[in-house]
Amino acid sequence: MKTILTIIVVATVVLVAVGLLGAGQTKTGTIGFASGAVLPGLTTKADTPEQAVTNLLKDVQKRRWNAAYEALSKTSGVDEQTFREEWQGSNGSLRTFSNLEGSELRPVHATNDDAQIRARLRWTTPVGPTEDVRDFHLHRESGIWKVVWPKQQVESVPAQVVPVTYLRWDLVTGDGKDEWGARNIDPPHVRIVSMNAVNSAEGSVVMGEVVNEDTVPAFVNVNATLVDGAGNAVDDENSFDKIDHVLLPKQITPYRIDFPGIDLGKVKNVRMDIKASLVPASADPVIGVMDQKIEADVQGRSVLRGELLNQSGQTVNIPHVIVSFYDNNGKVIWVSDGYVDRALQPETSEPFSVDIPRTLAGKVQSFHVVVNQYSLGKS
Amino acid sequence: MSWSTNTVWANRRMRRLLRNGSGIVATLSLAGGMCAAQDLRAPSAMTAGEAATISTTGSGKATFYLVGPGVANKSDISLGSEISLRAQDLRDSGQYFATLCSDSCHSASFFVMPAKPANLAFLVHPSRVPVAASDAVSGVAIAFDQFGNLVRDPGTVNFQLTAGKASLLSRAVTAHDGIAWFRATSGKSAGPLQVVASLGDLSARRNVQEVASEPCNLRITGQRTKDGLMVETEPVHDCAGNPVPDGTIVSFTATDASGKSTVDAPIKRGIARAEIAASGPVVVSVASGVAMGNELRMGGGQ
Numbered sequence: 001m002k003t004i005l006t007i008i009v010v011a012t013v014v015l016v017a018v019g020l021l022g023a024g025q026t027k028t029g030t031i032g033f034a035s036g037a038v039l040p041g042l043t044t045k046a047d048t049p050e051q052a053v054t055n056l057l058k059d060v061q062k063r064r065w066n067a068a069y070e071a072l073s074k075t076s077g078v079d080e081q082t083f084r085e086e087w088q089g090s091n092g093s094l095r096t097f098s099n100l101e102g103s104e105l106r107p108v109h110a111t112n113d114d115a116q117i118r119a120r121l122r123w124t125t126p127v128g129p130t131e132d133v134r135d136f137h138l139h140r141e142s143g144i145w146k147v148v149w150p151k152q153q154v155e156s157v158p159a160q161v162v163p164v165t166y167l168r169w170d171l172v173t174g175d176g177k178d179e180w181g182a183r184n185i186d187p188p189h190v191r192i193v194s195m196n197a198v199n200s201a202e203g204s205v206v207m208g209e210v211v212n213e214d215t216v217p218a219f220v221n222v223n224a225t226l227v228d229g230a231g232n233a234v235d236d237e238n239s240f241d242k243i244d245h246v247l248l249p250k251q252i253t254p255y256r257i258d259f260p261g262i263d264l265g266k267v268k269n270v271r272m273d274i275k276a277s278l279v280p281a282s283a284d285p286v287i288g289v290m291d292q293k294i295e296a297d298v299q300g301r302s303v304l305r306g307e308l309l310n311q312s313g314q315t316v317n318i319p320h321v322i323v324s325f326y327d328n329n330g331k332v333i334w335v336s337d338g339y340v341d342r343a344l345q346p347e348t349s350e351p352f353s354v355d356i357p358r359t360l361a362g363k364v365q366s367f368h369v370v371v372n373q374y375s376l377g378k379s
Numbered sequence: 380m381s382w383s384t385n386t387v388w389a390n391r392r393m394r395r396l397l398r399n400g401s402g403i404v405a406t407l408s409l410a411g412g413m414c415a416a417q418d419l420r421a422p423s424a425m426t427a428g429e430a431a432t433i434s435t436t437g438s439g440k441a442t443f444y445l446v447g448p449g450v451a452n453k454s455d456i457s458l459g460s461e462i463s464l465r466a467q468d469l470r471d472s473g474q475y476f477a478t479l480c481s482d483s484c485h486s487a488s489f490f491v492m493p494a495k496p497a498n499l500a501f502l503v504h505p506s507r508v509p510v511a512a513s514d515a516v517s518g519v520a521i522a523f524d525q526f527g528n529l530v531r532d533p534g535t536v537n538f539q540l541t542a543g544k545a546s547l548l549s550r551a552v553t554a555h556d557g558i559a560w561f562r563a564t565s566g567k568s569a570g571p572l573q574v575v576a577s578l579g580d581l582s583a584r585r586n587v588q589e590v591a592s593e594p595c596n597l598r599i600t601g602q603r604t605k606d607g608l609m610v611e612t613e614p615v616h617d618c619a620g621n622p623v624p625d626g627t628i629v630s631f632t633a634t635d636a637s638g639k640s641t642v643d644a645p646i647k648r649g650i651a652r653a654e655i656a657a658s659g660p661v662v663v664s665v666a667s668g669v670a671m672g673n674e675l676r677m678g679g680g681q
Contacts (some may be wrong), residue, residue: 229464
């Protein structure tokens, strides 16, 4: 009887220990602590640079901010609040609505005491999955690899009053008591100025540009229907978020319509349909796009980089960049877009980059960048 | 089948069809061919909304049916007297059928014409139009009487287009099938365009907003600031000299050694203005919609 009790006690202790250690190492799921500090001694010791980054990302994924911050190198020049905001986002930015889903690590270089690891971070966001490539610098301290977190240079904007001559269009709907035909207001006059259909790796893509030719703002949406040789509709899609929906007078926006899994060879005709309606709108904020340049990123891909400069006095929560790329004949050969995961503060700038497909990079001669924006509390 | 049997059968069939509201013409022609004991005489044309009478012959009691657009009445009458049709039963223009049934049925049809025009429906398109656009403004006038009947022959409709104090168009158009229309070129000045259609004492007024056309001779000036460039347009006008409305987007593009910078700035108080971060020699261009402007070249020291 005594022997059986001893066996039960030992087995229980072993199972509890295995369970606790396993919770810190599980690949998926959130068993254990979803946030707050981790139990000391349960995180795998960072014997290698990869392990140190893995531990950090695991802590970030599970929102164990204290543990993540404590594991940084002492040479890091960042305070915990700033570190946390970099991962969690702030000011209603896209990052505040995002979660780190996973990562892939690749060593760039390593010595006995220093290393650099490149991580491809996969995020889930309300606008779909996004990827982010980040280089981590590591330093070995007392035999343990630690991530060195650089201090971000946050642009300091002095307190000021930004005068805005507020341009805004409102819609007044009547009470319907007037006689027939007395209060018709036409929808805005918009026009598709270019259209190009191409095959891509994912399927067919229809793209081009739209201009608002009217003197009032327009809410636009572009639909395309692919038609086969027999005149039957193959598929019907719209531009969804690959367009700046609210166009001010004389504004031009790129649009892109994706038809996943459809071979353009089977398509005989493309029917385009643009819908425009009156919409209340504001001419602010004005966002400048500075220092636009096509260059190679750290992975060797062609990207268009630049900086968004918020020239107004209000915060832009989620900036969205849409770019049309032209060949040497001025034809739109691709439309790319990308969201900036940090909010754009008044009078400050944020970097952006959008991809250019490898097959088209050599053909791009010029480009046109449009900035769409979503701000909390505004339609 | 005897004559009397045939008549009774026909009367039953007609009453059933009247109840059902169908087969009017077939029934009346059948009834009209069978009985001459009583008769009714209706005027060939009446006017909507006006009372009228139908005279009858014969003696005794009969049942009177009135069927027309928007009305189906049944009443008992005395043969030989006049049947009064109330104005409210004759409001809708179109063909009416009057049927008198005693031993047999007899019918007549008559037409109710629209009353005089009392309302002018006037549709003008578009509500906004660029200046000097050919055949860009159109209007359609349709006359109705006070009961909403289309007046097919209203006469001549006068269209007048006035921008400010200047008359752009004055045209008399004869209506066909009740419809008169015009098409005209917009004026050269931005502002409200009054469009009036008149028919006798009636008139209808609509407003079309004439707006500036595409920007023309877009020109920019610029100067260096401590952070880069401040560029602005001269007051933006179209080719007819009308100021382009505030809010219109003007795109500034600056190209220097560090790349290309663009700012889409709205026109405010006639001028679009942008701050662009640029250093060294720089070329600034400007466009609004599909209209291009001049290029500005600034050296590094300027």
